[in-house]
Amino acid sequence: MPDLEDLYREVILDHYRNPRNRGELDTPPAVRAEGFNPLCGDEVIVYVQLADGIIDDIKVGGQGCSISQASASMMSATVKGRTTEELRQLNRAFKAMMSIEPDPADDLSPMSGNGADIKLGDLEALKGVVKFPVRIKCATLSWHTLTQALEEAQATA
Amino acid sequence: MALDPASIRTDFPIMCRQVHGRRLVYLDSAASSHKPRAVIDAITDYYERYNSNVHRGSYQLAVEATEAMEVARNKVAQFIGASRDSEVIFAKNATEAINLVARTWGRANLGPGDPVVITELEHHANIVPWHMLTAEQGIELRWIPIDANGHLDLTDLDRLLDGARLLSVAAVSNVLGTINPIRQLADAAHQVGALMMVDASQYTPHLPTDVVEMGADFVAFTGHKMCGPTGIGVLWAKSELLETMPPFLGGGEMIQNVTKEGFSTAEVPWKFEAGTPPIAEAVGLGAAVDYLTGLGMEQVREHEVALTGYALRTLTLRYGDDITIHGPTEPAERGGVLSFEYKGIHPHDVAQVLDRSGVCVRAGHHCAKPLMRVLGCTATSRASMYVYNDESDVDALADALGDADAFFIE
Numbered sequence: 001m002p003d004l005e006d007l008y009r010e011v012i013l014d015h016y017r018n019p020r021n022r023g024e025l026d027t028p029p030a031v032r033a034e035g036f037n038p039l040c041g042d043e044v045i046v047y048v049q050l051a052d053g054i055i056d057d058i059k060v061g062g063q064g065c066s067i068s069q070a071s072a073s074m075m076s077a078t079v080k081g082r083t084t085e086e087l088r089q090l091n092r093a094f095k096a097m098m099s100i101e102p103d104p105a106d107d108l109s110p111m112s113g114n115g116a117d118i119k120l121g122d123l124e125a126l127k128g129v130v131k132f133p134v135r136i137k138c139a140t141l142s143w144h145t146l147t148q149a150l151e152e153a154q155a156t157a
Numbered sequence: 158m159a160l161d162p163a164s165i166r167t168d169f170p171i172m173c174r175q176v177h178g179r180r181l182v183y184l185d186s187a188a189s190s191h192k193p194r195a196v197i198d199a200i201t202d203y204y205e206r207y208n209s210n211v212h213r214g215s216y217q218l219a220v221e222a223t224e225a226m227e228v229a230r231n232k233v234a235q236f237i238g239a240s241r242d243s244e245v246i247f248a249k250n251a252t253e254a255i256n257l258v259a260r261t262w263g264r265a266n267l268g269p270g271d272p273v274v275i276t277e278l279e280h281h282a283n284i285v286p287w288h289m290l291t292a293e294q295g296i297e298l299r300w301i302p303i304d305a306n307g308h309l310d311l312t313d314l315d316r317l318l319d320g321a322r323l324l325s326v327a328a329v330s331n332v333l334g335t336i337n338p339i340r341q342l343a344d345a346a347h348q349v350g351a352l353m354m355v356d357a358s359q360y361t362p363h364l365p366t367d368v369v370e371m372g373a374d375f376v377a378f379t380g381h382k383m384c385g386p387t388g389i390g391v392l393w394a395k396s397e398l399l400e401t402m403p404p405f406l407g408g409g410e411m412i413q414n415v416t417k418e419g420f421s422t423a424e425v426p427w428k429f430e431a432g433t434p435p436i437a438e439a440v441g442l443g444a445a446v447d448y449l450t451g452l453g454m455e456q457v458r459e460h461e462v463a464l465t466g467y468a469l470r471t472l473t474l475r476y477g478d479d480i481t482i483h484g485p486t487e488p489a490e491r492g493g494v495l496s497f498e499y500k501g502i503h504p505h506d507v508a509q510v511l512d513r514s515g516v517c518v519r520a521g522h523h524c525a526k527p528l529m530r531v532l533g534c535t536a537t538s539r540a541s542m543y544v545y546n547d548e549s550d551v552d553a554l555a556d557a558l559g560d561a562d563a564f565f566i567e
Contacts, residue, residue: 004509004510004513004564007509008506008564013564013565016565017567039521040504040505040520040521040522040536041521041522041526041529041535041536042505042535042536043535063535064503064505064535064536065503065504065505065506065536066503066505066506066564066565067505067506068505069503132509135505135509138505
């Protein structure tokens with residue numbers, strides 16, 4: 001069995017105990033999306049505010065296990081201030097790290113790179129989740145929800 | 158005589174295996190029970206000696222297969238106190254059995270505004286089929302609430318049942334363990350002319366079942382939670398209802414005659430069993446019923462009351478206010494299902510840590526999201542017990558639980 005220490009890395013537990021960007025944003029101007037993990041009941045709510053193609057602000061709500069909530073916190077810290085183009089690359093790189101097939105919905109722009117040259121930074125700590133296949137959905141829930149929010153934003157733009 | 162779990166474990170081949178180098182401590186029988194050697198052998202025997210389709214061959218193998226399937230039906234009928242074998246319909250699982258009632262009796266008898274009453278502690282299997290009828294036929298879905306101890310709050314029962322056509326209730330909650338007063342509810346339903354359906358998925362595996370004594374019109378349960386295989390469940394219903402209900406799925410087996418113009422249905426129970434049935438699974442369920450009968454369902458219940466009491470005491474003594482156990486506090490008022498929260502650590506994380514010690518518990522919403530909302534959480538950890546569990550399993554759970562602190566408590 002892989003070590004639990006691989007799953008519950010200190011940086012993950014730090015984000016779980018002290019979640020970044022926790023809260024809500026006014027909608028509009030922000031958009032809101034909800035994600036559910038039907039297996040375990042994890043919930044993630046993402047608020048995103050875009051300005052000139054940049055993630056101007058992001059807030060995260062919901063409740064769930066350490067992996068889903070830490071992943072949401074780490075995601076929010078990583079994507080804030082990034083362009084939507086960078087975000088797509090991050091999303092692809094993150095899903096690749098999670099051993100997930102690229103979703104066509106994640107590839108909205110023909111300009112998207114393959115994500116190979118993107119630095120994941122703190123997000124790398126979630127790599128150990130792959131050894132616990134049941135938990136991969138916990139880690140990717142917030143990213144799916146963010147994608148959903150961006151689709152919403154583009155639809156209403 | 159009291160059950161001897163140590164000896165019972167030797168009947169279950171899976172109990173020999175280790176998990177992460179540790180003894181298997183299986184506390185998830187409410188999700189699915191393990192299978193004794195007798196059940197596995199009965200299924201193997203069917204495939205090795207008389208595998209063939211039922212009700213349509215005149216050769217020896219087909220005769221034996223048909224006979225074995227109908228013997229299994231008889232065993233199930235006896236096990237639940239049914240007065241006729243033909244009142245036992247084989248379905249895929251309890252979910253399909255409940256859907257069968259919604260799709261056949263419900264579609265034929267319910268219309269806009271007709272009330273169907275369920276409770277806040279139902280499994281999604283006894284919620285979603287009625288939501289579907291709400292969308293399709295405009296029925297009205299009403300909910301009996303629960304009180305702070307996880308019992309049904311029957312204060313407003315008369316009002317909720319006013320004009321009701323069906324009351325459908327779990328006999329035992331798969332989250333709280335609450336044993337509901339089925340006979341009382343059935344009598345109340347009948348008094349207003351409503352029918353009574355019982356989701357016995359968590360009841361029949363653990364307590365002596367008598368469908369007549371329950372006062373029910375429909376009873377649904379599943380095989381794999383009672384030592385039987387997956388892929389087979391049971392709907393029991395009163396003959397007079399089955400006779401008038403339209404068929405469920407259409408196809409082979411369920412017809413008497415088919416012409417270019419139409420069809421006529423086979424007799425009950427086959428009218429509701431379209432297509433080749435789960436023959437091996439029925440044979441396996443028959444063997445499971447024999448196995449449980451051999452143990453004695455009174456003894457099974459006694460064992461679970463004692464073990465549940467031990468678990469409630471042990472976890473409370475050990476962890477005090479750090480653990481919240483949902484549901485009734487009296488073992489006699491509940492089944493061996495313990496949903497708990499530990500130090501605010503998310504159940505998914507608790508279950509992950511327990512797994513390292515070979516302790517298998519379920520974490521999540523247990524297919525009861527409306528109940529989770531009432532309890533004010535999105536998930537719980539759930540330990541559930543059966544005939545092969547004993548105090549050492551409870552101790553293993555209590556020991557491993559503290560390991561979660563190292564990761565999650567600063």
